[in-house]
Amino acid sequence: MQEGRSGGGQVAGRATGAKRERIIDAAARLIHLRGYHATSIEDILRATGLGKGNFYHYFTSKEELGFAILDRQTARFAEGVLRKAFGGNRDPLEQINAYLDLLLEGARKARCRGGCLMGNLAQELSDTHEEFRRRLARAFEAWRAFLEGRLHRARELGRLRPGADPARLSRFLLAGIEGAILLAKVRKDASVLAECFTELKAHLGAGTRATQRQVRPAAPSPATNGAKQRLKGQRP
Amino acid sequence: MQEGRSGGGQVAGRATGAKRERIIDAAARLIHLRGYHATSIEDILRATGLGKGNFYHYFTSKEELGFAILDRQTARFAEGVLRKAFGGNRDPLEQINAYLDLLLEGARKARCRGGCLMGNLAQELSDTHEEFRRRLARAFEAWRAFLEGRLHRARELGRLRPGADPARLSRFLLAGIEGAILLAKVRKDASVLAECFTELKAHLGAGTRATQRQVRPAAPSPATNGAKQRLKGQRP
Numbered sequence: 001m002q003e004g005r006s007g008g009g010q011v012a013g014r015a016t017g018a019k020r021e022r023i024i025d026a027a028a029r030l031i032h033l034r035g036y037h038a039t040s041i042e043d044i045l046r047a048t049g050l051g052k053g054n055f056y057h058y059f060t061s062k063e064e065l066g067f068a069i070l071d072r073q074t075a076r077f078a079e080g081v082l083r084k085a086f087g088g089n090r091d092p093l094e095q096i097n098a099y100l101d102l103l104l105e106g107a108r109k110a111r112c113r114g115g116c117l118m119g120n121l122a123q124e125l126s127d128t129h130e131e132f133r134r135r136l137a138r139a140f141e142a143w144r145a146f147l148e149g150r151l152h153r154a155r156e157l158g159r160l161r162p163g164a165d166p167a168r169l170s171r172f173l174l175a176g177i178e179g180a181i182l183l184a185k186v187r188k189d190a191s192v193l194a195e196c197f198t199e200l201k202a203h204l205g206a207g208t209r210a211t212q213r214q215v216r217p218a219a220p221s222p223a224t225n226g227a228k229q230r231l232k233g234q235r236p
Numbered sequence: 237m238q239e240g241r242s243g244g245g246q247v248a249g250r251a252t253g254a255k256r257e258r259i260i261d262a263a264a265r266l267i268h269l270r271g272y273h274a275t276s277i278e279d280i281l282r283a284t285g286l287g288k289g290n291f292y293h294y295f296t297s298k299e300e301l302g303f304a305i306l307d308r309q310t311a312r313f314a315e316g317v318l319r320k321a322f323g324g325n326r327d328p329l330e331q332i333n334a335y336l337d338l339l340l341e342g343a344r345k346a347r348c349r350g351g352c353l354m355g356n357l358a359q360e361l362s363d364t365h366e367e368f369r370r371r372l373a374r375a376f377e378a379w380r381a382f383l384e385g386r387l388h389r390a391r392e393l394g395r396l397r398p399g400a401d402p403a404r405l406s407r408f409l410l411a412g413i414e415g416a417i418l419l420a421k422v423r424k425d426a427s428v429l430a431e432c433f434t435e436l437k438a439h440l441g442a443g444t445r446a447t448q449r450q451v452r453p454a455a456p457s458p459a460t461n462g463a464k465q466r467l468k469g470q471r472p
Binding site for chain 1: 269273364404408410413419
């Protein structure tokens, strides 16, 4: 739990932390659907039922709140995805396939509303807000580097097609994901994601049997836990 | 040339059309960098040196101006790209490769500022403005269908890998492009695009020699002109 800037005892800290989280939650939900500029501090306060004083107790500005959303989103994404898709000692391509399946399931549940919060913010702010751009680029890079690590391992295991370049492939994987999420969002059709992910899986594992395999749950792997620590260390 | 709503003689029409174009130009430039919500009518008028009366002479609202930007962008994109990349009777995979090279060249010239205007608007407005979403989805679909046509032709010529599905591949091609443009924009690094396009080209033409070929200029093809007419007919 994150503490309010006021400090105080453990109980007070928990209470103020909860209000801070409520603000971040509401803001993240609104910004995810409407965008950063189209969401005002007033909109956020209305959604939380809190007053302006509460807001400025925890955040000096909407920008500071935006950075807090990025931090939390990066942490939640890494925690959730690393545990659910990369948690076992499965074949690295199976892990990546499980990750794509998670994204598809999420898009179906959300009926393709919102899309990727980090992608949306990158789209909206990369040319107008250098500090947002810098933080978003760092978050994408940390995630890409993690995927590159998995692809290196896949190459060692002979799972990638001959001549595959894990660094380039990891960037392409991220691009394919972000683009597919965008096209599904504009069509409001998750089958767009399913089709793009079928191509992505085929591209990663072309010429191997890995893309045909079923994903199986397995015991946690020390190697993946190590990667998790590195990823968490890299987040903005 | 598009006429102002006032009508009038040919000379007057040309003059009013020019002012309308100035407004669309300035708005498109600003919205490309800042986004739709973050660009006000006042910002647009300041950039053109025109007054409010001029704006409301041509547009009933910012929304109507936004639709005009979509129409013009779709037309310009189709004209420019169809002529430069798809104008000859080249191998369809060479045409697609030339299209990717054009996008890369454009991103380098723009130093990765702006990204894809249509992608930006789709990202920003798909969950909050149904009419924008509908028009953007139609524009993306027209372009995807055009690419699918080229991929069908590539398959007939034996240029695609065995089992390739032109419809799914065309969607993946668009997704890869949109995602790569986004990642290049957030990193401000065109090499991101170059790397992703290398993977896309390899994916489309895997197992054939088409991806290794140099792009050559060639005479216009009646088949491509037919496709151009269809694409223009489909635009919003």
